[in-house]
Amino acid sequence: MSTATNTAARAEGPGRAADAAPELSCYTANLVAYLEAERPDAADRLADAIALAVRTDLPDGRLAFRHHARIDTDGPDGPLVHRGAARWADALAGLRHESALRGRVLAVANTRHVPWSPAHGRSAVSHWVLLERARGHGDRWRVTDRFAALLPDGEQLPYSGVLDDDELRRLLTPMGELPYHNRARDVHALGGALELPEPGHYGWLAREARTAERPPAGRWLTDPLDVLRFLAARLGEDPAALAAHADDLWAASRHQRHRLDSLVRRGRTPAPPADAAAHSWGELPRSLRFAATSAERGRPRPGVVAKAFEDLIDAMTALQREAPTR
Incomplete structure (x- = not known):
């Protein structure tokens, strides 16, 4: 030791x-x-x-x-x-x-x-x-x-x-x-x-002393639902991208759940739609890791990826409709 x-x-x-x-x-x-x-x-x-x-x-x-x-x-x-x-x-x-x-x-x-x-x-x-x-x-x-x-x-x-x-x-x-x-x-x-x-x-x-912030380089998707739709297609069709970025979606899941918990705690959004969205965010990285592991064994699971994102998109759509927070 x-x-x-x-x-x-x-x-x-x-x-x-x-x-x-x-x-x-x-x-x-x-x-x-x-x-x-x-x-x-x-x-x-x-x-x-x-x-x-x-x-x-x-x-x-x-x-x-x-x-x-x-x-x-x-x-x-x-x-x-x-x-x-x-x-x-x-x-x-x-x-x-x-x-x-x-x-x-x-x-x-x-x-x-x-x-x-x-x-x-x-x-x-x-x-x-x-x-x-x-x-x-x-x-x-x-x-x-x-x-x-x-x-x-x-x-x-x-x-x-x-x-x-x-x-x-x-x-x-x-x-x-x-x-x-x-x-x-x-x-x-x-x-x-x-x-x-x-x-x-x-x-x-x-x-360091404040400097003027530069706009982000490149082309970024920022609308929440557009981001999820893009990732559903991209990660579903490319097992290598799924393996590389499963951890990025794990981090996204934790951050989004932290956000939802904070909003509910401060009375800024009602609990039922936020809880449903938090549940779907929690399920997403589990599904993606299962799909990535399966793909490494020669058995890609695009349906698992598609279903996880579909459920999350539905939950986030409901949250935006019932309790807009932005």
Whole structure:
């Protein structure tokens, strides 16, 4: 067992960590945790910003997804941007600088080296965590991860623990070159297209002075029903696209369910049509993963994909008719 794993076992663990934000991805769960220091209503602000969009004009049939509008741009210190460094010494200096300025910093971890992740030792994808200086622990870091989900590799629970610089370095091990669909998620993780550090660099996010926002490049579908109809056709006919983007629809499902839960809780939409839509959103990723796994075994299931999207489109149509929220 590595030093990092030992530290994770000694840390406070899931039972002592902050409550997980419901139905979010690792990006948005920890973005909300970061923003709550300045906006306690960050989870509801995210809910109001959630709107699935898909880019349709990329070469080779590739897709890109936006799950929400940006909610990090109206703070006093400007919007978040990606930062990176090839050398750990430079990355550590950047993390310390941003933490000293803001009291906290979002950093890009590598799931293969995240001891509390079900993907630990298995697969490497980007995973945001929240870092703060650990009070009462000398020159160590408090690492918080609000993300909680039942994943194909197992269950991930919220986590909070203390790491030294060497253990943090292992946690933030660069991923190297990622497949296009993984990198596209990182590019759009904040809701707009941001430039990423070079592959193989340590990564974190920092505030920068406000600059004029540019309109999104490319051709995007943004109407909710148009997006779902397009994806039903695209993923139903192309098993490779389904395999690449099933996780994008899983994230969309969680975000949309978070949005619906927030709207109902705040009395902005009635529960019955919202509950029906939330149920259909919950069923969608299960159906898509079943279809993707079946296709990998040589048995494509376009009917399963079509039925899952058909049910969701019906539920969302009913929600728009009975309880328009936009």
